[in-house]
Amino acid sequence: MRKILVIGxxxxxxxxxxxxxxxxxxxxxxxxVGDIHTDTAKKLIGNHENAETIILDIFNxxxxxxxxxxxxxxxxxxxxxxxxxxxxxxxxxxxxxVTASYISSEMQALDAEAKARNLIFMNEIGVDPGIDxxxxxxxxxxxxxxxxxxxxxxSFTGGLIAPESDNNLWNYKFTWNPRNVVIAGQGGAAKFLQxxxxxxxxxxxxxxxxxxxEVEAFGQFEIYANRDSLKYQSVYGLDSIRTLYRGTIxxxxxxxxxxxxxxxxxxxxxxxxxxxxxxxxxxFVNAFLPYSPSDSVELKLRYQLKIDQDDIVWxxxxxxxxxxxxxxxxxxxxxxxxxxxKILMDSWTLDKTDKxxxxxxxxxxxxxxxxxxxxDSNMVVLGDDQTYTAMAxxxxxxxxxxxxxxxxxxxKTPGVQIPITKEVYTPILKELETFGIQFKxxxxxxxxxxxxxx
Amino acid sequence: MRKILVIGxxxxxxxxxxxxxxxxxxxxxxxxVGDIHTDTAKKLIGNHENAETIILDIFNxxxxxxxxxxxxxxxxxxxxxxxxxxxxxxxxxxxxxVTASYISSEMQALDAEAKARNLIFMNEIGVDPGIDxxxxxxxxxxxxxxxxxxxxxxSFTGGLIAPESDNNLWNYKFTWNPRNVVIAGQGGAAKFLQxxxxxxxxxxxxxxxxxxxEVEAFGQFEIYANRDSLKYQSVYGLDSIRTLYRGTIxxxxxxxxxxxxxxxxxxxxxxxxxxxxxxxxxxFVNAFLPYSPSDSVELKLRYQLKIDQDDIVWxxxxxxxxxxxxxxxxxxxxxxxxxxxKILMDSWTLDKTDKxxxxxxxxxxxxxxxxxxxxDSNMVVLGDDQTYTAMAxxxxxxxxxxxxxxxxxxxKTPGVQIPITKEVYTPILKELETFGIQFKxxxxxxxxxxxxxx
Numbered sequence: 028m029r030k031i032l033v034i035g036x037x038x039x040x041x042x043x044x045x046x047x048x049x050x051x052x053x054x055x056x057x058x059x060v061g062d063i064h065t066d067t068a069k070k071l072i073g074n075h076e077n078a079e080t081i082i083l084d085i086f087n088x089x090x091x092x093x094x095x096x097x098x099x100x101x102x103x104x105x106x107x108x109x110x111x112x113x114x115x116x117x118x119x120x121x122x123x124x125v126t127a128s129y130i131s132s133e134m135q136a137l138d139a140e141a142k143a144r145n146l147i148f149m150n151e152i153g154v155d156p157g158i159d160x161x162x163x164x165x166x167x168x169x170x171x172x173x174x175x176x177x178x179x180x181x182s183f184t185g186g187l188i189a190p191e192s193d194n195n196l197w198n199y200k201f202t203w204n205p206r207n208v209v210i211a212g213q214g215g216a217a218k219f220l221q222x223x224x225x226x227x228x229x230x231x232x233x234x235x236x237x238x239x240x241e242v243e244a245f246g247q248f249e250i251y252a253n254r255d256s257l258k259y260q261s262v263y264g265l266d267s268i269r270t271l272y273r274g275t276i277x278x279x280x281x282x283x284x285x286x287x288x289x290x291x292x293x294x295x296x297x298x299x300x301x302x303x304x305x306x307x308x309x310x311f312v313n314a315f316l317p318y319s320p321s322d323s324v325e326l327k328l329r330y331q332l333k334i335d336q337d338d339i340v341w342x343x344x345x346x347x348x349x350x351x352x353x354x355x356x357x358x359x360x361x362x363x364x365x366x367x368x369k370i371l372m373d374s375w376t377l378d379k380t381d382k383x384x385x386x387x388x389x390x391x392x393x394x395x396x397x398x399x400x401x402x403d404s405n406m407v408v409l410g411d412d413q414t415y416t417a418m419a420x421x422x423x424x425x426x427x428x429x430x431x432x433x434x435x436x437x438x439k440t441p442g443v444q445i446p447i448t449k450e451v452y453t454p455i456l457k458e459l460e461t462f463g464i465q466f467k468x469x470x471x472x473x474x475x476x477x478x479x480x481x
Numbered sequence: 482m483r484k485i486l487v488i489g490x491x492x493x494x495x496x497x498x499x500x501x502x503x504x505x506x507x508x509x510x511x512x513x514v515g516d517i518h519t520d521t522a523k524k525l526i527g528n529h530e531n532a533e534t535i536i537l538d539i540f541n542x543x544x545x546x547x548x549x550x551x552x553x554x555x556x557x558x559x560x561x562x563x564x565x566x567x568x569x570x571x572x573x574x575x576x577x578x579v580t581a582s583y584i585s586s587e588m589q590a591l592d593a594e595a596k597a598r599n600l601i602f603m604n605e606i607g608v609d610p611g612i613d614x615x616x617x618x619x620x621x622x623x624x625x626x627x628x629x630x631x632x633x634x635x636s637f638t639g640g641l642i643a644p645e646s647d648n649n650l651w652n653y654k655f656t657w658n659p660r661n662v663v664i665a666g667q668g669g670a671a672k673f674l675q676x677x678x679x680x681x682x683x684x685x686x687x688x689x690x691x692x693x694x695e696v697e698a699f700g701q702f703e704i705y706a707n708r709d710s711l712k713y714q715s716v717y718g719l720d721s722i723r724t725l726y727r728g729t730i731x732x733x734x735x736x737x738x739x740x741x742x743x744x745x746x747x748x749x750x751x752x753x754x755x756x757x758x759x760x761x762x763x764x765f766v767n768a769f770l771p772y773s774p775s776d777s778v779e780l781k782l783r784y785q786l787k788i789d790q791d792d793i794v795w796x797x798x799x800x801x802x803x804x805x806x807x808x809x810x811x812x813x814x815x816x817x818x819x820x821x822x823k824i825l826m827d828s829w830t831l832d833k834t835d836k837x838x839x840x841x842x843x844x845x846x847x848x849x850x851x852x853x854x855x856x857d858s859n860m861v862v863l864g865d866d867q868t869y870t871a872m873a874x875x876x877x878x879x880x881x882x883x884x885x886x887x888x889x890x891x892x893k894t895p896g897v898q899i900p901i902t903k904e905v906y907t908p909i910l911k912e913l914e915t916f917g918i919q920f921k922x923x924x925x926x927x928x929x930x931x932x933x934x935x
Binding site: 215221226230235291313363 | 669670672675676678679680681682683684685686689690724744745746749751752754755756764767768769770771772774785817929930
């Protein structure tokens with residue numbers, strides 16, 4: 028039996044474990060899931076003969092080293108900041124390792140040691156990052172192999188609510204970490220390339236500079252820019268590209284309404300409000316509006332942000348019940364972002380029967396033989412239920428498939444890496460298709476970037 | 482002769498030195514001005530027999546210690562970050578010290594040692610901070626001594642252009658450090674108290690939440706909130722106050738136009754633009770607007786910020802020549818804030834004959850015998866020329882007067898301090914009046930805070 032150690036059994040491990048368990052007999056796998064709390068893992072594993080759970084505290088060095096030493100390969104599904112200790116032990120005991128997280132500088136620093144010991148440290152192999160890398164590189168390389176020169180690449184991903192569960196005015200629910208949604212886009216101006224020119228959008232304008240998108244059978248979406256669209260420019264081999272833009276997908280209208288919170292200052296996570304515990308939702312809103320002895324919080328907000336009385340964004344605010352003077356915030360010394368998150372969780376938490384949806388969309392513009400072309404490529408994955416979500420499927424399956432491919436010697440190149448080589452993405456994308464994770468491509472006229480038409 | 486060492490001879494030392502030189506014979510003073518560059522100091526001193534300049538590099542420990550050891554009292558007009566080494570030497574050699582800067586935590590940490598050696602470390606005794614502390618505390622204490630309970634305190638200061646030199650559409654020129662103007666308000670939400678409620682304004686709303694102000698004989702002004710209006714709440718003894726607001730004064734209309742730069746992201750100082758050296762002013766503006774194959778930068782800006790064609794803010798932008806495609810930015814890897822500063826300096830640099838103006842305005846609301854009252858108090862100081870500016874006068878004179886008062890034993894209480902005790906502010910405010918630095922008070926009806934009327 029080949030022994031796979033999975034550290035961490037959070038939301039995104041359901042499909043990961045299912046895949047490995049389903050293959051365990053034919054591939055001779057034994058899976059050990061280690062976590063401080065093993066309840067979730069126990070449910071997912073059931074009575075499967077080729078798997079076990081162990082209580083594993085990642086900060087307990089003896090237990091951690093023992094578990095890693097005993098494995099043939101390690102999957103770390105821990106939060107990104109906790110991978111590094113696992114990685115160092117993997118170097119120590121000569122084990123390859125797989126994560127779905129962005130490569131930290133500490134992880135990158137292990138590259139030489141990993142190569143020296145012929146170990147594969149595969150990272151960023153979830154959905155975003157992960158499937159975005161693989162699906163983009165497959166088309167980019169195909170265009171280039173065919174003699175084309177890539178001049179435009181736009182790439183968008185969104186974790187959304189499935190159409191059948193989409194029943195609020197925001198067309199949004201928390202299908203993943205709510206905190207990341209509340210603070211999305213903060214930390215500096217968004218930077219990208221449009222027709223050869225660097226463009227910058229400050230945070231407070233980010234949700235007013237959206238683009239639109241049509242996905243066949245799923246309707247219209249909108250996109251706001253990611254912080255750094257240029258992060259993978261060189262890695263993808265796009266140094267001479269003219270337009271490079273990456274973004275996050277929401278349903279149309281989300282961003283304009285969300286911008287009200289940004290504009291008021293409610294998404295700020297940099298200071299705490301002293302008396303937040305005793306505030307009502309209404310008091311919270313009022314903290315961002317001038318005092319008035321007579322005017323209502325509602326009128327002050329409408330006036331400050333110039334919201335017409337028949338504007339649909341107003342209904343979105345009402346739906347969240349943010350003007351309620353009876354509902355207590357109930358959080359001690361909380362930041363505005365923490366309070367807003369709590370208010371949103373009242374309305375945007377999934378119902379038991381709700382299903383999620385992952386949407387990914389790429390645009391590839393290229394020149395060949397003096398003509399311009401464009402390929403649009405999109406993927407939509409729907410969740411089955413709240414255990415087997417689209418998020419868990421698109422994050423967990425690439426991790427699981429990559430792990431088995433490494434064990435079986437199909438992925439051979441050692442080092443700290445992300446899935447951008449043909450060796451890695453070709454077999455993984457092919458197998459993902461058998462699980463319904465596939466891209467639809469179509470040729471469209473190349474229009475270049477156009478702020479109003481795109 | 483009593484020896485006064487003045488370290489640093491920047492813009493704000495003209496009146497400081499004039500005061501000390503004028504008193505040098507009667508008060509038996511000898512003034513030594515130390516700086517790396519002594520040209521400015523030499524011009525200000527001329528051939529005065531009771532003064533000298535020395536070349537002093539503050540980072541040269543031997544020279545610094547020698548100069549401080551040789552003095553009876555030290556005035557540091559250095560940038561705030563450089564006071565601490567002077568202060569430590571003053572502790573070492575037993576000299577009192579005066580600065581116009583905010584107390585740093587390192588400076589505050591010397592309090593016990595200063596007290597043990599019976600030394601006075603007087604700080605924040607320029608104009609803002611300085612005259613604001615003294616003039617506010619004088620009225621606050623008078624109200625309290627008279628049995629009143631202070632319920633509102635608002636305090637505003639502005640360094641502006643004098644009416645006779647006010648000849649641009651922004652009614653503003655750089656009379657002080659341009660960089661501080663460009664990045665003003667950044668670093669976190671503005672916080673203040675209105676009628677017992679904490680209020681917060683994010684940076685990108687700061688210049689749209691202004692208040693108005695009328696100063697007799699000088700017309701209308703507007704105010705935007707300082708970062709932390711509550712900094713001196715306890716120090717001033719205002720823990721139970723209902724409204725506490727501090728702000729910066731501009732002419733009406735400045736903030737609305739300035740907000741265009743904030744909104745676009747042009748005041749951001751947190752990242753650099755790679756190709757800034759080769760940009761024109763027009764390219765710089767365009768970096769914050771979407772690409773278009775046809776639309777002009779002007780139309781894109783109007784559209785993005787919804788600026789009507791007959792809106793006066795547009796003329797203000799035109800006056801700054803920001804759409805000029807010929808004018809090069811010419812700064813290597815500059816931040817947006819640095820580039821904007823350069824553009825503004827083309828238009829807002831003082832002409833040789835221009836004069837500056839300092840405006841300060843306090844509102845004191847209080848209750849007494851069941852009734853409410855309000856006192857408004859304001860000071861306007863005009864500069865004489867570009868050496869003897871209103872800024873140099875209001876910063877330098879309090880420093881100089883305090884220094885002499887310490888030498889003469891009129892200010893006795895040792896320790897690291899700011900000028901908020903009667904012992905300090907009473908004689909200084911009285912003497913400032915003889916230089917035309919005086920407050921006009923009037924009683925007005927107490928209206929409380931009202932967002933539209935205030």
